[in-house]
Every structure is written in C-alpha cells, then in structure tokens.
Amino acid sequence: MLNYIQAQQLITSLSRSFGTEYISLDDADGRVLAEDVAADRDYPPFNRATMDGYAISTADWESGTRAFKVQQVIYAGQVGEAGLQAGYCYKIMTGAPVPLSANAVIRREDATQVDGNVSFSLETMRPYQNIARQGEDIKAGTGILSANTLCTPAVVSLLATLGRHRVMVASLPKVALFTTGDEVVEVSAAIKPHQIRNSNEYLLQSLLKKWLIKPAVCNHVIDDKQHLAETLKTVLGFDIIITCGGVSAGDADYLPEVLEGLGVKKLFHKLSIRPGKPIWCGQLPMGGLVFALPGNPFSCMVTFKLFIEAYLSVCFGLGMPRILTLPFNGKRKRSSGFDEFFPVSISGEPIAVNLIPINTSGDIRLGLNADALALQPCDADELNDGDSVSYLLF
Numbered sequence: 001m002l003n004y005i006q007a008q009q010l011i012t013s014l015s016r017s018f019g020t021e022y023i024s025l026d027d028a029d030g031r032v033l034a035e036d037v038a039a040d041r042d043y044p045p046f047n048r049a050t051m052d053g054y055a056i057s058t059a060d061w062e063s064g065t066r067a068f069k070v071q072q073v074i075y076a077g078q079v080g081e082a083g084l085q086a087g088y089c090y091k092i093m094t095g096a097p098v099p100l101s102a103n104a105v106i107r108r109e110d111a112t113q114v115d116g117n118v119s120f121s122l123e124t125m126r127p128y129q130n131i132a133r134q135g136e137d138i139k140a141g142t143g144i145l146s147a148n149t150l151c152t153p154a155v156v157s158l159l160a161t162l163g164r165h166r167v168m169v170a171s172l173p174k175v176a177l178f179t180t181g182d183e184v185v186e187v188s189a190a191i192k193p194h195q196i197r198n199s200n201e202y203l204l205q206s207l208l209k210k211w212l213i214k215p216a217v218c219n220h221v222i223d224d225k226q227h228l229a230e231t232l233k234t235v236l237g238f239d240i241i242i243t244c245g246g247v248s249a250g251d252a253d254y255l256p257e258v259l260e261g262l263g264v265k266k267l268f269h270k271l272s273i274r275p276g277k278p279i280w281c282g283q284l285p286m287g288g289l290v291f292a293l294p295g296n297p298f299s300c301m302v303t304f305k306l307f308i309e310a311y312l313s314v315c316f317g318l319g320m321p322r323i324l325t326l327p328f329n330g331k332r333k334r335s336s337g338f339d340e341f342f343p344v345s346i347s348g349e350p351i352a353v354n355l356i357p358i359n360t361s362g363d364i365r366l367g368l369n370a371d372a373l374a375l376q377p378c379d380a381d382e383l384n385d386g387d388s389v390s391y392l393l394f
Contacts (some may be wrong), residue, residue: 184245244300
C-alpha cells in the first residue's frame with residue numbers, strides 16, 4: 001500500500017488547470033488570480049501629506065524665515081491653486097496633495113497660528129519631511145500581484161486601488177458528489193433504528209464550499225451495480241467526481257468494480273493511513289479525478305483534507321497546503337502500523353497541540369471543537385508531552 005505522501009504526490013502530479021474566467025471584483029474574494037497585475041500609475045500618485053500641518057518651501061526656512069502667512073487651505077482631494085509666494089505656506093490636511101512649490105510639511109503640533117499668521121517651534125528642517133513622495137511605494141508598470149495569488153480581503157482591496165473592477169481568475173472545477181448506501185436516509189426523513197442520516201452529503205458540501213465550489217450534481221445512490229454504473233456514466237466528463245461509501249471489502253461495496261468498468265484508471269485503492277484506509281482514487285478518461293472516500297464521517301473528512309484539498313490547491317497554483325508543527329500536550333499511543341491522523345485543538349500558554357478525547361472512530365463527535373488534524377507517524381509508537389507534532393489546520 002502507498003502511504004499518504006506517495007498518494008498525494010501521485011494525484012498532484014496529475015493536477016491541471018480548470019480554465020480561466022473574468023469575474024467582477026465583487027466576486028473575487030476567495031478566488032485565485034490567473035493573471036499578473038501591475039501598477040496602473042505611480043503610488044503615491046502625487047506628493048502626499050502624511051499628517052495635518054503646514055507645507056512650506058525649505059528655501060524660505062533656510063533663508064531664515066520663521067513666520068509665514070497662510071496662502072491656501074488644502075484638503076484631501078483638492079489641489080493647490082497657485083505656487084507658493086515667498087514667506088507663505090499652505091495649511092494642509094493628511095492625504096492632501098502637496099504642491100510642487102512646497103517640499104516639507106510641519107505638523108500642527110509644532111505650529112502656532114494666529115489669524116492668518118503661522119510661526120513654528122522647530123529647531124531643524126529637512127526636505128520632504130512628512131511627505132510621501134510620488135512613486136516612492138511603487139512606480140507605474142511595476143508588477144504588484146502575480147498569477148496564482150489567493151484573493152484575500154487585502155488583495156481585493158489592492159485590486160480596487162489599482163482600478164481592477166474585473167479580474168481574471170482560475171475557473172472552478174465541475175464537481176459531481178454522490179453519497180451511497182442503502183442504510184443512509186435524508187436528514188429530514190423519518191428514521192428507523194438500523195438507518196443513519198446522510199451527514200456526509202452536508203459535510204462534503206461544506207468542505208467544498210470553503211473552496212467556493214458548488215457541486216453541479218449532488219445525489220444519493222443506492223447499493224446497486226447497475227444503478228451506480230448508470231449514474232456515474234453521466235458525469236465521466238466532469239473535472240472531479242467525489243463519492244462516499246462503498247469502497248471497503250463488503251459484499252455491497254461495488255464502487256471500485258463499477259468505476260473500473262466505466263474506464264476509470266485506478267491510481268490506488270487502500271492506503272497505509274488511519275482513518276481513511278479504504279480510499280479509492282482513479283483518473284477519468286478526460287483527465288479528471290475520482291475520489292471514492294470511505295463512508296465513516298471522520299474518515300471522509302480526513303481523506304478530503306489530505307487528498308482532495310491537496311489536489312485542488314495544486315490545481316489552482318497555490319502549492320501544497322502548509323503542514324505546521326507545535327509541541328504536543330498529552331499522551332497518545334499508536335493503535336495500528338499506519339500513519340494515524342487525529343483531531344486536536346490548538347491552545348494553551350505556551351501554545352500547543354492538545355488531544356481531544358474520543359471513544360472510537362464511529363464517535364459522532366469526532367472533529368467537533370477541533371482546530372486541526374494532527375499526525376502520529378507510523379514510526380512513532382507514542383506521543384508524549386513536548387514532542388513535536390505536525391498538523392494541518394481545519
């Protein structure tokens with residue numbers, strides 16, 4: 001069996017673009033840029049006052065002038081009406097353009113104004129003090145953002161500053177989502193003791209929603225070979241197919257056989273991980289991928305985080321999700337010969353990875369109150385206080 005790293009390397013080696021599209025800046029948050037973006041003009045676009053005060057010419061100061069008359073009051077969004085006369089100053093507000101005839105701003109705290117006359121209490125003066133000079137941050141035409149940048153609120157704000165009301169982004173994949181199992185019923189349906197509610201449908205939709213992906217198809221399929229084959233045949237041209245359940249070794253676990261019968265090339269079936277060992281993954285005839293996840297809800301969450309998120313991240317040009325490390329707070333024994341993943345909280349002083357007590361892998365509370373998914377590797381029989389632990393944030 002492959003380990004999880006080998007499986008990630010295999011699926012990400014098959015990553016591909018889902019295309020590009022132009023969208024409104026209103027819709028850009030959380031999307032990934034598909035173009036480089038350069039400055040449309042100098043920034044700042046003019047000499048800008050960085051505080052409220054008085055703009056003067058340092059030539060007047062150097063000639064010994066210490067008392068000035070106010071020639072004009074300039075607010076943000078206004079411009080100077082005329083060049084400074086000798087012995088005059090502008091009263092200027094933060095963010096306002098400093099006319100070229102002035103080359104220093106004295107803050108209001110260092111000035112005394114009586115009627116239209118201003119005197120200053122400064123000992124020294126330097127050119128361009130309290131002025132952000134035109135182009136000192138970035139020059140027109142200089143690259144600011146590169147393709148494969150995630151549009152965070154800061155990026156969206158910068159795009160707005162640059163006047164980019166429409167941006168080119170990576171298109172989202174066309175996804176089909178299927179849950180399986182005769183024992184599974186809709187959440188709103190009356191339930192019998194031997195049945196379970198379809199929590200995985202909502203789990204997977206929620207996980208996809210973090211990537212702004214809404215499945216084009218989302219259905220539940222009974223454990224019937226012919227019905228499975230007929231249903232899956234309709235979505236073989238999709239970018240990603242996600243199924244849940246039906247991949248273990250039971251008599252009704254038909255998915256691997258059905259998928260291969262439809263021409264899906266098996267990449268792997270079963271990995272040396274716990275939970276999530278039964279996962280099946282294959283490549284569609286048109287190049288997309290099928291992720292057949294286990295039916296256990298926590299196994300479903302773990303395999304989505306480890307493999308589907310890794311695939312999406314690389315397809316969007318974001319690279320592999322970051323693996324972080326912190327000291328472990330607690331004690332845990334490995335229960336298998338595999339790499340084991342378990343839910344943890346991140347808290348404490350000093351901050352640490354904290355074990356969340358659970359009963360078994362079927363505990364419906366698994367993942368509740370967890371901040372991250374931690375790893376106990378197959379070569380670590382025990383984790384103890386202070387051990388360095390790798391984790392993936394939820």
